[in-house]
Amino acid sequence: MSTPESDIHATIARLFVHPVKSCAGVELTEGRLVETGLDLDRAWMVVDAEGRFVSQRELPRMVLVQPRIKALEVVLRAPGMLALHMGLNEVEKPARATVWRDTVDCWDMGDVAGQWFSDFLGQPGLRLVRFDPEVRRLASRTWTGELEAPVEFADGFPLLVASTASLRELNEKLQAAGHAPVGMERFRPNLVLDGLEAQDEDRLAELRIASRDGEVVLRPVKPCPRCPIPNVDPATGTTSPEVMDMLGTYRANPVVDGAIAFGMNCVIVRGAGHRLRVGDAVAGDWKFD
Template structure:
């Protein structure tokens, strides 16, 4: 089995970046979900509220995060952490310390996205010393993990076989296939059996350089219905409705992919084409 995709999303819910190689950190792939868009009270804002966030492209240069949109000049945000104001922000029920990227970023987001229910929008950075723990009741005894601004886990692992089966079901309904980008995975692997990842306990480099623990099935939301290039919803409710109908978890909701934590290998590098091994749950 091999890695076929590596993706990061430096700003939560904005465009992703496909990589050939990536560094593994305790909080997932380097630079993943280090920034986030929030409203005036610090509550996170995503494509669930503003699907057009998908139109904002994200690039990483040697010294800057660059946000681009067809209607305005790009925004450059230094990668180096400066003397920025600290504010509390919220991801679901978690309160985090963040750094406010300032007026220029706020105005840029206003030009591109407008406001959210009368609230302005700000770009914030995960504070370097902040630790946001992964929910412990899904971890094995003795395990500890933390993440950045991701919904709850450092990584999301999906197999190609799962997407193939989803698209087969869509085709049977006369609907167009959807790309893997709809599900915003961190790692994609070339296993052909649909939803095989639901039965995996660990995923590891063939040479033992790193090891991930797959700890919780990922319940999907309306972001799966948003075209990740145009920000449009061509078929309301799809492919989420079909995923719910597939009932892959014998539980309410639609599930696709496995949330994962880093067990070993901080500082290791992962590359597309790497051989990997998996261990199933006993």
């Protein structure tokens, strides 16, 4: 662990967006920060016939859906399927969808998109919906305090931050137990920081990123409790328990009632509209309780 007197000198090592909730992420060299997080992150979501979201928790093959962001469209590809092309500004009809405890107005992407997901995932009646930018869905004020932190279809917060050191620590433990190392993609972060020590992201009160457009200030507010999704292999869509089993040996966090945590959920204090880039310098302050 870094000492309290140490300056934090980190950099952004990787950037990810996940355009369709619970499908594969897209790694970026730069991305625009908007008030809900990185632009297009969790902008679309797959829902069942009742309008409730589905995820890798019950449909692990979702990880095999690979989005690609182009100038005017997002293209989805999956094994054995023709590519699905979706215009960035195209929707078909109003809809309602539920993500966790929130039911929001949104936009249905039409029968072709719904059938595409139903066919690939083997579940009839699925639909693809797009978040309505006129809707204001807020992260829990229990954690954000005085800040209003809007989100789209993310589980709860605008950004998830993890570190290369925390993943390295996990992989050292996995390999010592005879398991293969895993990639950061399993944890679905938006920002991956290099230059911290393992789990230092848990202990930061504030992050200040020196983007070329101006300073971005993020506040870590809640450790990220982990469901079984990190057990899903992004290359195959198969599930095995060793990742969460190993994290369970050392990452139970009392702040989230003993849940297994990896990474920190963050809100945006300042800097929406700026572009973040791999290599941007990150400074910060330690949190003292």
